[in-house]
Amino acid sequence: MSAREIAEPYPFVSTDDDATTAALLLAEHQLPALLVVDTDEQPYAIVPGSQLIGQLLPEYALADPPLAAVLDDRHLDDVPEKMAGLTVAEWLPRRRFWTPVVGPDAGVLQIAALMARAHSPLVAVVERDGDRTQLVGAVTAARLMERLIGGS
Template sequence: MSARELAEPYPFVSTDDDATDAALLLAEHHLPALLVVDSDDQPYAIVPGSQLVGQLVPEYALEDPVLGSVITDQELDEVPEKLTGLTVAEWLPRRRFQPPVVGPDAGVLQIAALMARAHSPLVAVVERDGDRTRLVGAVTAARLMQRLIGGS
């Protein structure tokens, strides 16, 4: 089975989109990661939700879990304010890795190995036509697991 056959439509955002809208997309669609494209609609980043959550947690809570246990509900109400006025590019973690990308003819094991090496819950599938690249969709870990071990 090829990447073209495994790929599913996957919501994405642009680096210039509003960070709050991107966070809502992630939450409302129960996405494992945010797929971000650049201004040319090329894969820019695939960021697991856990890393994006980490961008919202106060630094002291990340450094010392005991301090994190004293966060009040009032402080949690201030979390959405951290995104106000930010673009997706500004919200993303500073350390950004090249997103895992395959062509439409990539095989199951090639996709699985790339996903495992990249520690990414999804792999973008792109199709090149001359000097243009088009996002076909994404292969999620859940979809790949279905193919590897069976199931509905």
């Protein structure tokens, strides 16, 4: 079975899009990761939701989890303000995430190995036409697991 056969349409955002809009897309569609494309709609990054959440937390909460345990959630009230006016590119973690990408003819084993190696909940599927790349869709970990263990 090829990537083309198991890829599904997957919502994406551009590096220039509003960060709050991107966060709402992630939440409303219950996505495991944000698929980010550049201004030419070329895959730019796949960032797991957990890493994006980390971008919203105060630095001390990440540096000292026991301290975060004794503080209440009032410290999260400024999250919307923290994101206001940011683009997706500005919101993304400084650490650039490798974008796992396969062509439409990639096999399940190749996709699974790439997903595992990249620690990514999805792999982008792209079709190359000369020097242009078009996003076909994505293979999610859930879809791949379904294929590997024989689900519906």
